[in-house]
Amino acid sequence: xxxxLNKLRNIGISAHIDSGKTTLTERILFYTGKIHAIxxxxxxxxxxxxxxxxxxxxxxxxxIQSAATYSTWGDYAINIIDTPGHVDFxxxxxxxxxxxxxxxxxxxxxxxxxxxxxxxxxQLRRYEVPNxxxxxxxxxxxxxxxxxxxxxxxxxxxxxxxxxIPIGLEDRHEGSVDLMTxxxxxxxxxxGEIVREEECPxxxxxxxxxxxxxxxxxxxxxxxxxxxxxxxxxxVTAEMLEPVIRRLTLEREMTPxxxxxxxxxxxxxxxxxxxxxxxxxxxxxxxxxxxxxxxxQTVELFPDAEKPLVMLSFKLEDGRYGQLTYCRIYQGxxxxxxxxxxxxxxxxxxxxxxxxxxxxxMHEIEKAExxxxxxxxxxxxxxxxxxxxxxxxxTMTSMFVPDPVxxxxxxxxxxxxxxxxxxxxxxxSKEDPTFQxxxxxxxxxxxxxxxxxxxxxxxxxxxxxxYDAEINVGxxxxxxxxxxxxxxxxxxxxxxxxxxxGQYARVVxxxxxxxxxxxEYEFLNEIRGGVIPRDFQPACDKGFKDAMQEGQxxxxxxxxxxxxxxxxxxxxxxxxDMAFRIASRQxxxxxxxxxxxxxxxxxxxxxxxxxxxxSGSVLGGINRRRGMITGSKTRQGYAIIAAEVPLSEMxxxxxxxxxxxxxxxxxxxxxxxYSPVPAQVQEALIEEKEREEANS
Numbered sequence: 001x002x003x004x005l006n007k008l009r010n011i012g013i014s015a016h017i018d019s020g021k022t023t024l025t026e027r028i029l030f031y032t033g034k035i036h037a038i039x040x041x042x043x044x045x046x047x048x049x050x051x052x053x054x055x056x057x058x059x060x061x062x063x064i065q066s067a068a069t070y071s072t073w074g075d076y077a078i079n080i081i082d083t084p085g086h087v088d089f090x091x092x093x094x095x096x097x098x099x100x101x102x103x104x105x106x107x108x109x110x111x112x113x114x115x116x117x118x119x120x121x122x123q124l125r126r127y128e129v130p131n132x133x134x135x136x137x138x139x140x141x142x143x144x145x146x147x148x149x150x151x152x153x154x155x156x157x158x159x160x161x162x163x164x165i166p167i168g169l170e171d172r173h174e175g176s177v178d179l180m181t182x183x184x185x186x187x188x189x190x191x192g193e194i195v196r197e198e199e200c201p202x203x204x205x206x207x208x209x210x211x212x213x214x215x216x217x218x219x220x221x222x223x224x225x226x227x228x229x230x231x232x233x234x235x236v237t238a239e240m241l242e243p244v245i246r247r248l249t250l251e252r253e254m255t256p257x258x259x260x261x262x263x264x265x266x267x268x269x270x271x272x273x274x275x276x277x278x279x280x281x282x283x284x285x286x287x288x289x290x291x292x293x294x295x296x297q298t299v300e301l302f303p304d305a306e307k308p309l310v311m312l313s314f315k316l317e318d319g320r321y322g323q324l325t326y327c328r329i330y331q332g333x334x335x336x337x338x339x340x341x342x343x344x345x346x347x348x349x350x351x352x353x354x355x356x357x358x359x360x361x362m363h364e365i366e367k368a369e370x371x372x373x374x375x376x377x378x379x380x381x382x383x384x385x386x387x388x389x390x391x392x393x394x395t396m397t398s399m400f401v402p403d404p405v406x407x408x409x410x411x412x413x414x415x416x417x418x419x420x421x422x423x424x425x426x427x428x429s430k431e432d433p434t435f436q437x438x439x440x441x442x443x444x445x446x447x448x449x450x451x452x453x454x455x456x457x458x459x460x461x462x463x464x465x466x467y468d469a470e471i472n473v474g475x476x477x478x479x480x481x482x483x484x485x486x487x488x489x490x491x492x493x494x495x496x497x498x499x500x501x502g503q504y505a506r507v508v509x510x511x512x513x514x515x516x517x518x519x520e521y522e523f524l525n526e527i528r529g530g531v532i533p534r535d536f537q538p539a540c541d542k543g544f545k546d547a548m549q550e551g552q553x554x555x556x557x558x559x560x561x562x563x564x565x566x567x568x569x570x571x572x573x574x575x576x577d578m579a580f581r582i583a584s585r586q587x588x589x590x591x592x593x594x595x596x597x598x599x600x601x602x603x604x605x606x607x608x609x610x611x612x613x614x615s616g617s618v619l620g621g622i623n624r625r626r627g628m629i630t631g632s633k634t635r636q637g638y639a640i641i642a643a644e645v646p647l648s649e650m651x652x653x654x655x656x657x658x659x660x661x662x663x664x665x666x667x668x669x670x671x672x673x674y675s676p677v678p679a680q681v682q683e684a685l686i687e688e689k690e691r692e693e694a695n696s
Contacts, residue, residue, distance in 0.1 A: 323380065349379050408447070
């Protein structure tokens with residue numbers, strides 16, 4: 001274990017799908033000595049990338065699960081999490097960023113800033129993760145890292161500054177020139193493992209000086225000492241720049257940009273140098289937890305091995321020896337045989353096996369300290385649970401979990417498969433908070449929900465392979481929502497007398513729509529004078545929540561509503577929690593009918609990339625699917641079309657796009673927002689619901 005926290009980096013690599021994240025991680029592991037041979041991501045050599053250890057990942061050539069590993073670079077220890085690029089597996093990125101200190105934002109030198117780059121950047125901002133950028137694939141035809149740096153500034157609003165310029169591009173890409181030191185780096189040997197330093201090539205000197213001046217100017221804009229030296233005509237040296245760039249990167253005021261080609265083994269070693277130079281160690285981060293008894297009170301955590309233990313479980317995996325729980329230790333020390341306490345469930349556990357993960361390999365350790373990322377066996381918990389040693393009672397905020405937007409009805413093909421089918425659903429819903437399992441009360445069907453078709457198809461395939469359970473899958477269903485469009489008042493009295501004590505409650509108030517971006521549900525309590533006793537007021541809140549579980553248009557949950565109680569009445573004998581809960585539920589339902597309810601549908605952000613000659617066909621296809629074009633641009637003969645399209649219209653789009661573009665287009669899709677459906681669509685959905693109810 002590394003004792004010097006200044007020499008520890010916890011980093012993740014995030015990027016749009018197919019930007020070379022796993023290839024880059026593979027090279028990092030090779031150059032840091034963690035693996036002794038480089039393997040292809042798609043597994044063409046029969047082995048596959050170290051970090052894509054799942055059979056499905058190697059077949060599809062994509063990352064499905066985040067994988068953790070650790071390595072050393074010089075005398076620095078680096079914990080690395082490789083994350084998926086596909087938006088369907090966004091929870092893997094969320095959970096990784098929740099526990100990391102720094103990030104590498106990967107970009108393709110040809111495609112530049114893409115739709116998922118924007119999503120990843122939003123996630124980095126959500127967790128305030130300092131990051132550097134790596135523009136990969138400089139060996140590809142059409143590579144232009146200078147343009148990509150401009151896109152970083154314009155589209156992602158980064159203060160992006162090039163730290164290197166490439167030596168040649170496309171098939172002439174040889175290496176890079178460091179703008180700080182004016183040194184040229186070439187990468188020799190079979191796998192680019194020998195770094196050769198030379199003077200900057202003569203033909204690049206002018207370009208190098210031009211971009212070095214831009215770098216110095218950008219730093220001078222944010223630092224007075226550098227500004228003074230620059231204005232007085234002094235030589236601004238690398239030694240002067242480095243600590244300032246580090247500070248600006250940690251403060252997220254600057255994004256240093258590096259260039260290279262992971263596949264061709266160029267530029268990875270300087271990127272590793274940049275990781276240790278510019279990304280934070282645990283001592284430079286601010287961590288806090290919430291008091292368990294009073295979640296309004298925050299407690300500052302400090303990465304000190306002597307302090308009480310606090311750690312967060314961020315990922316679960318069902319391993320050969322039971323549940324494997326990945327944890328980030330924020331404070332204190334964790335030892336084999338130690339008792340730990342789950343702050344969520346109050347359960348006490350003894351630490352049996354303690355391991356550090358190298359993809360799917362486990363390396364046994366005796367203890368771990370603040371700053372480390374480790375895994376435990378045999379601890380029954382959920383992703384996002386906080387553990388302590390019992391000396392401190394705090395909980396850490398968990399990661400952001402988006403709601404599912406698509407569902408399938410599933411069932412085992414035979415009764416023999418039922419037990420394995422149930423085991424699989426229990427395991428996957430525990431491991432992945434965005435994979436949700438429910439039961440339809442009317443049809444009694446098992447419903448699985450997720451972030452997209454690929455997300456659910458991967459789990460269906462894993463059930464078949466890992467649990468040997470054949471399943472029937474229904475057509476995909478959209479996760480609609482309902483809401484109201486105007487304020488409506490209610491005054492409802494519940495009065496029941498059935499011999500003995502009865503039930504009495506009167507609730508008065510209103511429901512109204514909330515603004516987009518506000519809470520999905522808000523309860524306002526404006527009771528004065530005790531007309532509803534304080535003990536019964538929370539029951540009104542529960543009654544409103546009950547009513548919002550199922551809307552009256554097509555039976556989907558109700559969102560974006562503020563419910564207020566401001567008057568009422570009670571009876572000394574007949575009033576109870578249950579009476580006020582029932583009265584509030586009925587009051588909400590009555591008011592809902594009069595509040596002009598509407599159905600909301602998930603709108604997806606779609607980005608299509610196709611040769612320019614097919615752009616008309618693509619635009620027409622999007623329009624036919626009720627899509628709204630939000631932007632378009634061209635890059636090197638390709639049209640990039642951005643649109644917002646209802647999810648219900650996107651089923652089968654992949655085949656349609658292939659046939660209309662001769663298989664030359666590709667698209668990405670992610671959830672953007674909920675919007676009201678057009679009136680005719682709403683009528684059709686209500687009619688369909690009524691038919692289903694009549695048939696059942």
